[in-house]
Amino acid sequence: MTTETPTIDLSGSRPRLRREQRVRRLFTGAAVTSILISLLIVGSLVGEAWNFLRSIDLSWLWDLGWFPRRDMFDIKTVMTGTLLIALIAMVVATPLGLGAAIYLSEYASPRARRWLKPVLEVLAGIPSVVLGYFALTWISPNIVMRLNPHAGVFSMMSAGIAVGLLVTPLVASVSEDAMRAVPQALREASYGLGAKKAGTSTRVVFPAAISGIVASLILGLSRAIGETMVVAMAAGAVGGSLFEVDIFQPGQTMTAAMTALAIGSDQVAGSTNAFQSLFFLGLLLFLMTLALNLISDRFVRKVREKY
Amino acid sequence: MVARTAPPSTTDLVRQAIQGRRFGWGDVAFPAALLLALLFALLFLATLLVDIFIKAWDALAGRGWSVVTNPLSLNADTAGLWQSIMGSLALAAVVAALAFPIGIGAAIYLEEYAPDNRFTRFINTNIRNLAGVPSIVYGILGFTIFVRFVRAVGAGGGVGGKNLLAGGLTLAALVLPIVIITTAEALRAVPVSIREAGFGVGATRWEVIRHHVVPYAAPGILTGTVLTLARAFGETAPLLLVGAATGFFSVGSAGLLGKATGPYTALPVTIFSWARQPGAEFRSLTAAAIVVLLAVLLTANAAAIILRNRFERKW
Numbered sequence: 001m002t003t004e005t006p007t008i009d010l011s012g013s014r015p016r017l018r019r020e021q022r023v024r025r026l027f028t029g030a031a032v033t034s035i036l037i038s039l040l041i042v043g044s045l046v047g048e049a050w051n052f053l054r055s056i057d058l059s060w061l062w063d064l065g066w067f068p069r070r071d072m073f074d075i076k077t078v079m080t081g082t083l084l085i086a087l088i089a090m091v092v093a094t095p096l097g098l099g100a101a102i103y104l105s106e107y108a109s110p111r112a113r114r115w116l117k118p119v120l121e122v123l124a125g126i127p128s129v130v131l132g133y134f135a136l137t138w139i140s141p142n143i144v145m146r147l148n149p150h151a152g153v154f155s156m157m158s159a160g161i162a163v164g165l166l167v168t169p170l171v172a173s174v175s176e177d178a179m180r181a182v183p184q185a186l187r188e189a190s191y192g193l194g195a196k197k198a199g200t201s202t203r204v205v206f207p208a209a210i211s212g213i214v215a216s217l218i219l220g221l222s223r224a225i226g227e228t229m230v231v232a233m234a235a236g237a238v239g240g241s242l243f244e245v246d247i248f249q250p251g252q253t254m255t256a257a258m259t260a261l262a263i264g265s266d267q268v269a270g271s272t273n274a275f276q277s278l279f280f281l282g283l284l285l286f287l288m289t290l291a292l293n294l295i296s297d298r299f300v301r302k303v304r305e306k307y
Numbered sequence: 308m309v310a311r312t313a314p315p316s317t318t319d320l321v322r323q324a325i326q327g328r329r330f331g332w333g334d335v336a337f338p339a340a341l342l343l344a345l346l347f348a349l350l351f352l353a354t355l356l357v358d359i360f361i362k363a364w365d366a367l368a369g370r371g372w373s374v375v376t377n378p379l380s381l382n383a384d385t386a387g388l389w390q391s392i393m394g395s396l397a398l399a400a401v402v403a404a405l406a407f408p409i410g411i412g413a414a415i416y417l418e419e420y421a422p423d424n425r426f427t428r429f430i431n432t433n434i435r436n437l438a439g440v441p442s443i444v445y446g447i448l449g450f451t452i453f454v455r456f457v458r459a460v461g462a463g464g465g466v467g468g469k470n471l472l473a474g475g476l477t478l479a480a481l482v483l484p485i486v487i488i489t490t491a492e493a494l495r496a497v498p499v500s501i502r503e504a505g506f507g508v509g510a511t512r513w514e515v516i517r518h519h520v521v522p523y524a525a526p527g528i529l530t531g532t533v534l535t536l537a538r539a540f541g542e543t544a545p546l547l548l549v550g551a552a553t554g555f556f557s558v559g560s561a562g563l564l565g566k567a568t569g570p571y572t573a574l575p576v577t578i579f580s581w582a583r584q585p586g587a588e589f590r591s592l593t594a595a596a597i598v599v600l601l602a603v604l605l606t607a608n609a610a611a612i613i614l615r616n617r618f619e620r621k622w
Contacts, residue, residue: 012511016511017511019513020511020512020513023513024416024420024512024513026412027412027413027415027416027419027420028416028420029412030408030409030410030411030412030413030415030416031412031413031416031417031421031430032430033409033413033483034413034430034433034434034437034483034484034487035430035433037437037448037480037483038433038436038437040448040452041440041444041445041447041448044447044448044450044451044452045444045447048451095344096344096345096347096348097344097348098344099340099341099343099344099345100341100344100345100348102341103338103341103342103344103345104345107338107341107342114616116345116349118608118612119349119352120345120348120349121608121612122352122605122608123348123349123351123352125534125537125538125541125604125608126352126355126541126601126604127540127541127542127543127575127600127604128541128543128544129541129543129575129578129579129582130355130359130541130578130597130600130601131355132579132582133359133578133582133593133594133597134355134358134359136582137358137362137590138354138355138358165348165351168348169348172345172348193321194321196334197334197338198333198334198337198338201337202337219439222439223439225441226439226440226441226442226443226444227441228441228442228443228543228544229543229544229575229579232544232579233579233582233583255441255443255544258443259443259544259547262443262446262547262548263547278447279447282443282444282447285441285443285444286440286441286444289439289440289441290436290439290440292439293435293436293439294436297432297435297436
């Protein structure tokens with residue numbers, strides 16, 4: 001006596017599977033677009049920057065100042081300006097951002113959080129061109145010129161403070177995420193040993209979240225270096241500038257120099273070298289921010305691995 | 308021989324902490340300092356809003372709606388924002404049409420299809436890095452690639468490709484990584500059990516995504532896209548490189564195609580160029596333009612927050 005086992009075809013209907021394949025290919029294509037964009041960015045920067053470096057005399061890169069029209073492409077001028085403003089920004093953003101993060105993560109009631117977080121997000125959503133205007137018309141006369149009566153309307157200080165305000169919400173939100181990721185058990189263990197809230201926050205939660213906090217600061221620094229409109233409007237040196245380290249004086253940053261070249265406010269039409277320097281600066285900026293972003297990414301991943 | 312005092316034992320320390328003084332000024336001062344840091348940041352925000360509104364009052368009260376409806380002009384008494392607002396809206400439309408489908412598609416691939424291998428991790432790292440590239444670098448991308456592309460396909464118009472289409476492409480590339488990241492987060496929040504239930508009754512992957520995962524993630528995706536659009540709306544630096552006019556221009560009676568391929572500008576670019584005017588007459592007008600920009604952005608932000616609070620779901 002034999003029973004025949006019916007065979008069931010489980011492979012599904014052909015058209016359905018074909019559609020499945022098509023959809024999958026479509027989405028894969030969308031994901032690959034992001035790689036294409038990266039390649040195009042690197043390609044457009046490297047090609048023109050190389051042309052620039054080949055067509056100039058390399059000694060022009062170390063001169064008295066940044067005057068692209070007169071073939072003076074002093075790197076140290078734009079680097080110093082960029083780093084000084086980024087430094088001022090971090091001096092502003094670190095206490096404000098970390099203070100806000102610890103408060104929101106450890107002290108604020110859920111009700112207060114529901115109100116405070118969105119307001120902080122609004123601050124993050126203010127366009128940089130608006131903060132640039134604010135730096136020029138409010139921060140400069142009301143804060144910077146009171147601190148130092150010799151400061152002019154345009155100064156690295158007022159630009160730096162405004163960039164700091166721009167970066168604060170970013171620092172706050174990334175480091176708050178890191179502190180909230182610290183398991184509740186660590187806090188309870190600390191309370192169990194008799195520690196108070198302030199001690200628990202600073203000596204248990206803060207060290208446990210340190211990689212995320214460092215990541216937030218590096219990310220903030222990267223954003224501050226790449227910020228464009230605030231420095232183009234408030235730092236002053238639009239066309240060119242001499243080497244300057246006094247933060248109460250106007251200064252030149254990489255991004256502001258690029259803006260000046262883009263809008264032609266220093267009449268670059270005559271010199272092609274000047275316009276090509278835009279790509280050289282772009283490449284420098286890209287490499288600096290890329291390095292910082294990669295480092296901060298490494299730190300963020302450490303937090304994720306731990307908890 | 309010096310008598311050494313024994314270090315306090317752990318037991319003593321714990322006892323002291325439990326039985327000791329319960330109140331210390333440090334316990335009040337520390338959270339107060341933290342709250343102060345937070346309030347300080349918010350105080351700046353309030354100062355900014357109030358200060359700009361006061362500066363804008365002259366133009367807003369004196370000119371009324373003509374600030375919005377008049378065309379651009381070199382004359383501060385009649386200059387308005389019409390072309391800038393229309394330009395910004397058109398740019399936002401191009402961004403929405405390009406970045407949203409590609410971004411959401413890429414996020415669906417990464418969250419729903421992609422195997423966990425080296426290639427996927429590379430794409431993910433690449434997207435996070437793209438999100439951190441300064442916006443002016445995207446301007447260079449637009450200037451070297453998109454402007455040429457627009458010219459090559461014959462849509463260059465009278466401005467050699469530095470038009471709305473190139474600007475829109477540039478902004479779309481700029482916000483694409485942000486769209487992918489926020490959408491991926493929304494998709495990740497949908498529990499695996501929903502998917503397994505779908506597979507269990509014989510649905511294919513695409514059917515599960517279309518009928519279950521995306522509908523559940525929709526509020527999150529929508530919130531993300533609204534915020535992204537707001538970001539694109541306020542972006543200035545890359546547009547300076549792809550030809551947004553910093554002066555004034557006239558489109559005359561150009562048709563829709565002529566407007567898309569001709570000269571253009573955007574609201575934040577106009578704010579930048581007005582802020583650079585040396586005379587005092589543009590000062591109040593600049594602030595008025597900022598009020599218009601902030602009104603659009605704050606509305607978008609508020610809409611996103613309401614969306615999120617209303618549809619947020621705890622699984």
